[in-house]
Amino acid sequence: MKQGHTSWAYAWLLAGLLALGPGTGRAQTVLVGASRTYPTLRAAVNAGAVVSGATVRIDDGTYADVCIIRGLANVTITSASGRAGGVVFDNAGLGNLALGGKAIIVVSNSPGFAAVGLWFKNAGLGGSAGVAQQGLGAGNQAGLRFEDLTSAGTARVSYCAFDGCVTGIFAAPNANQSLVIDHCDFGYERPNGQAQDGYSHDAYLGEIRALTCVDNHWYGDPYANNCKTRAATNTISGGYNANSNGRCVELPSCGNYAITGGIYVGAGRGQQPFAYGAENQNNGTFSGTISGITLRIGVTNATIWNNAAGTIMAFSGTTQEWYGTGTIPLILRGPGAITGLATSGPARAPALPAAPGPVSGIGGGPLAAAVGAPASAGFAVYPTRLGRGAPLRYTLPGAAPAAGAALELEVWALTGQRLGVHRLGAGATGAVDLPALPVGGYLACLRLSDGRRLTARFGVE
Secondary structure, eight states, X not given: OOOSHHHHHXXXXXXXXXOXXXXXXXXXXXXXXXXXXXXXHHHHHHTTOOOTTOEEEEOSEEEOOOEEEESOSSOEEEESSOEETOEEEEOTTOOOOHHHHTEEEEEESXXXXXXXXXXXXXXXXOHHHHHHTTTTTGGGOXXXXXXXXOSOEXXXXXXXXXXXXXXXXXXXXXXXXXXXXXXXXXXXXXXXXTTOSSOOOSEEEXXXXXXEXXXXXXXXXXXXXXXXXXXSEEEEESSEEEESSSEEEEETTOOEEEEESOEEEEOSTTOEEEEESSSOOTTOOOXXXXXXXXXXXXXXXXXXXXXXXXXXXXXXXOEEEEBSSSEEEEEEEOSSEEESOOSEEEOSBSSOOOOOOOSSOTTTEEHHHHHOBOGGGTOEEEOSEEXXXXXXXXXXXXXOOOTTOOOEEEEEETTSOEEEEEEOOSSSEEEXXXXXXXXXXXXXXXXXXXXXXXXXXEEEX
16 A cells, blocks of 8 residues: 555544543543533633543634643544634734743643644734733744643644744743644744744744654744754654745754755745754754755745754755746855755746645645544444454444455554554454554554545554
8 A cells, every 4th residue: 555645644643633542442522612511622621621531622613712731641632523724723912821821722741732623823912012022931922832741752733723823833941842743834824923023933842852744834934933943853854844034944953853855945035944053052963864855946145054063964856946037046054064955056937836725724624534534434443452462353334345345454553653554354344463562552544445544543552
């Protein structure tokens, strides 16, 4: 079976929705909406309804809501309808955010948190009010904020969008925190960075353990940077990343990095698609790789900067495109080395190509289609808690498939790796032999002949 971006997107989204351990049977679903017991997320949290392992499904609508998720493990917040972007958290630029004005949702010491299919708007004091708050922390006001994790954990932000916020996602310095951001849109409808102080970014990650970005679209923070990360390890793949004033990707404190695929656009005079070690070398200096990207330069004096002497920023397989008139230059700035790039090229067209549409599905995208039909459609695996090496039994939906129907069962780890593909027999029930899987939670994905996917979860203990 072909494994590409669609499979990865599916895996990460499921990991966000179903980030559960072996005891999956006790997971709790909490429904939030105007006609529900809990009209807002904050009401559900304050009532104690949101517990570790809970999935909170919110009815479509716009919520002027702020809350804190504190001390809870494996909480997922997502859309009840399965319509990406249907759930909107809009702070209206008021700055009356949770935990002393920090964020619409503050995630405090809550490992395994996932936000899936949510739209965050106008978080923090934007415009002139935000400028007036410079130096008072306004630049870190965010749609989502992560802080105070006391043991190693990974949070996920999947199929979300951030528009008109001071900062979209903020992570406070924490060596325990890892963060995955996938299929999210930043500034598609209205740019972020609305403190307009040069210090508020689409995503600003402090000294955390690791950052992974997969197929995000960054439409350009006109006041600062798109992705500013001080993470010790940074893995970025795919997507679209354009900026006309600041930096597409900045690693100001150095650290490890590997960037693969995607489109990067330098669209402003002096703009820097990539910058490494611009402020300090607190994470240690390392050579890094940037491979298989498309690099579009649309102005003069666009710059790529490696400020870590003795290291190499190594580009390979890069498609360089030049836009404007005449010969367009690209400045490579040291003292660190930058290899694999041409420093000028002839303009291929007067103007840069238009940006792609949103990747998160905002504005009515079918989040449910990416997830697949619910397990209640008739697909089940059992037992849901396996001993190591035991076979995984299954029941297929509806009538037994005909011989040669070529149904396939995929097994995924919650960290996003596909662990195996099994061709199923012709019966409505059967079993597959699994490899010796480590203790933990897993996902079984049944791919139907019509392209639909059904999912079920199980654990190994």
